Amino acid sequence: xxxxxxxxxxxxxxISLIILPDLGSKPTAAKDEFxxxxxxxxxSRGFATTNVPRLLGIQDTIYWINKYKGGVQGRxxxxxxxxxxxxxxxxxxxxxxxxxxxxFIFLAVCGSQENEAFxxxxxxxxxxxxxxxxSETGIYPAGYAFATIPLYSDQFANFADYITxxxxxxxxxxxxxxxxxxxxxPYGRACLQPLVLEYAKKKKIEIVDTQFIPIIVVDATxxxxxxxxAEADYIYGQSSYVTLVPLLKExxxxxxxxxxxxxxxxxxxxxxxxxxxxxxxxxxxxxxYKLWSEKNEPIIQTLxxxxxxxxxxxxxxxxxxxxxxxxxLTLYDLLNQLVPKVGWGGINSRVLRxxxxxxxxxxxxxxxxxxxxxxxxxxxxxxxxxxxxNGQWTPVTDWNRMPGILRADLKGPYKEPSKPPKPKSxx
Amino acid sequence: xxxPAGVFDIRYEQDMAVIRTGPQWIVLIGxxxxxxxxxxxxxxxxxxxxxxxxxxxxxxxxxxILTGYAGQISIGHQAFxxxxxxxxxxxxxxxxxxxxxxxxxxxxxxxxxxxxxGLPSFRLKMLYLTMSTLAAQFIIMxxxxxxxxxxxxxxxxxRVNRPELGGIDFRENEAFYYVVMxxxxxxxxxxxxxxxxxxxxxxxxxxxxxxxxEVIGINVSRYKLYAFAIGCFYAGIAGSLHASYYRMxxxxxxxxxxxxxxxxxxxxxxxxxxxxxxxxxxxxxxxxELVVFISPILGSMVSPIDAPxxxxxxxxxxxxxxxxxxxxxxxxxxxxxxxxxxxxFRHWPFKYSL
Numbered sequence: 001x002x003x004x005x006x007x008x009x010x011x012x013x014x015i016s017l018i019i020l021p022d023l024g025s026k027p028t029a030a031k032d033e034f035x036x037x038x039x040x041x042x043x044s045r046g047f048a049t050t051n052v053p054r055l056l057g058i059q060d061t062i063y064w065i066n067k068y069k070g071g072v073q074g075r076x077x078x079x080x081x082x083x084x085x086x087x088x089x090x091x092x093x094x095x096x097x098x099x100x101x102x103x104f105i106f107l108a109v110c111g112s113q114e115n116e117a118f119x120x121x122x123x124x125x126x127x128x129x130x131x132x133x134x135s136e137t138g139i140y141p142a143g144y145a146f147a148t149i150p151l152y153s154d155q156f157a158n159f160a161d162y163i164t165x166x167x168x169x170x171x172x173x174x175x176x177x178x179x180x181x182x183x184x185x186p187y188g189r190a191c192l193q194p195l196v197l198e199y200a201k202k203k204k205i206e207i208v209d210t211q212f213i214p215i216i217v218v219d220a221t222x223x224x225x226x227x228x229x230a231e232a233d234y235i236y237g238q239s240s241y242v243t244l245v246p247l248l249k250e251x252x253x254x255x256x257x258x259x260x261x262x263x264x265x266x267x268x269x270x271x272x273x274x275x276x277x278x279x280x281x282x283x284x285x286x287x288x289y290k291l292w293s294e295k296n297e298p299i300i301q302t303l304x305x306x307x308x309x310x311x312x313x314x315x316x317x318x319x320x321x322x323x324x325x326x327x328x329l330t331l332y333d334l335l336n337q338l339v340p341k342v343g344w345g346g347i348n349s350r351v352l353r354x355x356x357x358x359x360x361x362x363x364x365x366x367x368x369x370x371x372x373x374x375x376x377x378x379x380x381x382x383x384x385x386x387x388x389x390n391g392q393w394t395p396v397t398d399w400n401r402m403p404g405i406l407r408a409d410l411k412g413p414y415k416e417p418s419k420p421p422k423p424k425s426x427x
Numbered sequence: 428x429x430x431p432a433g434v435f436d437i438r439y440e441q442d443m444a445v446i447r448t449g450p451q452w453i454v455l456i457g458x459x460x461x462x463x464x465x466x467x468x469x470x471x472x473x474x475x476x477x478x479x480x481x482x483x484x485x486x487x488x489x490x491x492i493l494t495g496y497a498g499q500i501s502i503g504h505q506a507f508x509x510x511x512x513x514x515x516x517x518x519x520x521x522x523x524x525x526x527x528x529x530x531x532x533x534x535x536x537x538x539x540x541x542x543x544x545g546l547p548s549f550r551l552k553m554l555y556l557t558m559s560t561l562a563a564q565f566i567i568m569x570x571x572x573x574x575x576x577x578x579x580x581x582x583x584x585x586r587v588n589r590p591e592l593g594g595i596d597f598r599e600n601e602a603f604y605y606v607v608m609x610x611x612x613x614x615x616x617x618x619x620x621x622x623x624x625x626x627x628x629x630x631x632x633x634x635x636x637x638x639x640x641e642v643i644g645i646n647v648s649r650y651k652l653y654a655f656a657i658g659c660f661y662a663g664i665a666g667s668l669h670a671s672y673y674r675m676x677x678x679x680x681x682x683x684x685x686x687x688x689x690x691x692x693x694x695x696x697x698x699x700x701x702x703x704x705x706x707x708x709x710x711x712x713x714x715x716e717l718v719v720f721i722s723p724i725l726g727s728m729v730s731p732i733d734a735p736x737x738x739x740x741x742x743x744x745x746x747x748x749x750x751x752x753x754x755x756x757x758x759x760x761x762x763x764x765x766x767x768x769x770x771x772f773r774h775w776p777f778k779y780s781l
Contacts (some may be wrong), residue, residue: 021607058548080723082719082720082722082723083719084723086682086717087684087685088680088714089479089483089674090715090716091480092475092672092673093472093475093476093479093719095474095475096471096472096474096476096717097472099471099472100470100471100472113677113679113680116583116584116675116677117673117674117675117677117680119675120586120674121674124598125446135583135584136583136585137584137586137675177587184572185572185679186572186581186582186583186584186677186679187677187680189572189581189582190582191580193582305490313441317671347592352483407583
């Protein structure tokens, strides 16, 4: 009997000795020749279509910087990544695994869920976050999270401005009628927030219907027919291309002539490929980024060349790819601006955040996107509406400034603690 | 229960005791000291792992009472965790309650919801009951998604602060670990003890043969509701801790995947045993962590194009594979394997007796 008990105790001890040092948070020393950025996102569940291309964008941009620019200020960039499978508990342990590391000061994420959950911790742990999960409470109140796309509310406003501007008020003798067709999840309902509906009302848009649809639409006829019966002219939703394609095809087949609006996640390369003629001139989306079709743009030429060199296929160069590129270029610019001033020894997350805040309005990130990063602002505020013409996304408006729709209690600059702790020194 | 040779119960107190021998006491106390001392030598990552494991353990203990002991299969357990989380979040955010006061309220609210969704168990069994608990998952989450937007803030979520007590700030994992582990240990003990009393025996009787149970005088309907209430009370407590740990509550945090993952923990650990729940939760959480750790390494071994796809693909298959393998090769779970192991030691050099 005693043997058994003691064997149990011994086994527990051995297991603890094996597991604990490996799982513990012994900070790993930063390797001097590298600067490491971190990236975690859902790469195997619902958001994989965005985040896998995004990782490709990150890896390719790092490849380009290291090969053709010789790295940043004498050091190479690299990325440590992990797939949190859209599970918050997995995301939490990944975050905690990285948190004690001295070089964990710049993190790229994509997902409103984890952004909202970790928003306060980013500030407490002083980790600068470059994010495309732009629910308002994921980014604001201003802290250490910086968005790479405009808030969803602003993207709707951009769409609303355009359709009311182009609407033939006299000829039609009525206001444009809009039906919401979006996902029944917080991301989907971000376009149904009171401030958004108020904006639509202000623009004299008549909301005639609201429907919730799944991401994978099996029956497109029913929601479209309902919207048509409600006499909608436009349909707006927080839809990805996966959802839009069957809706567009069915709209064409039924001859309803409805026009669609979407945010930047709908403006994706596979949409014109899959929807074909049905997408021509029928879907309007907001994007703050240049387009792959703008082949004369130097940044597009560089990215195309790099992607070709690395062996990417056209389907790899989806929407998320640009988001990944923006994450790396943000870091690249930050380090290039800061290292000559403070040296590598002075690089920490606090100086990164302050530098980002100093970028001001309309900071041009290598001609790819313009950011408004100030003590109060954390998102790009300039974007275009694009539509599909001749099988590719094409701008239909010039660069518009977003109205900045944000809850009053979330506005204001970041308040640094009165006695901030000493920041982690990477090198 | 298989016990070492020579250990006899000669008084009723001994027969009723949860811990029966001196060495068992030593191991238990040693384990509790180990748990208490963990923050001294373990890092933030490991403590975070333990906190999340503790929260999952409480939820799965509840599911074990409901499914493992009482035989009422539920695949909507995470919705009851959501009820607990929202109770704590709304009471703290809208009514400015103290966290500590919200914890029991979270359990009570989830128990109430459990009783409501347990009503179909009067008429339904097995697969049909499973479908009704699946409905609970969707109905409850739809409720939080759409009802009372001024309170539930489904779009923007509800921010929750971690508690303070006597000047101790529980924002750090080192402090919050004690809150979660304290509650987890207490609830594990309660769960272990439950099965030895009238209530637990009635649950087992209903699980094994509800008709026979009714014949011997068990009010089957009432006891089924007790099982739902107690199982969901556990879920509610787990939800309250969940809200406080993440400091934010939002409907996507409670997907059906997690409800099914909880069932997987029961299968792997061994249904109807408390130690099995501990093993199952710990085992599947370690598997999950290993997958996350290994994915980028695997990704770096293949071509750059496949790297981001092959690595994460591992996460999709690992959990399902483990559950299927257990169902085929060890359907009674790790708890049974543990009993076999102990028996081997006790009977060595003779063949084990199980």
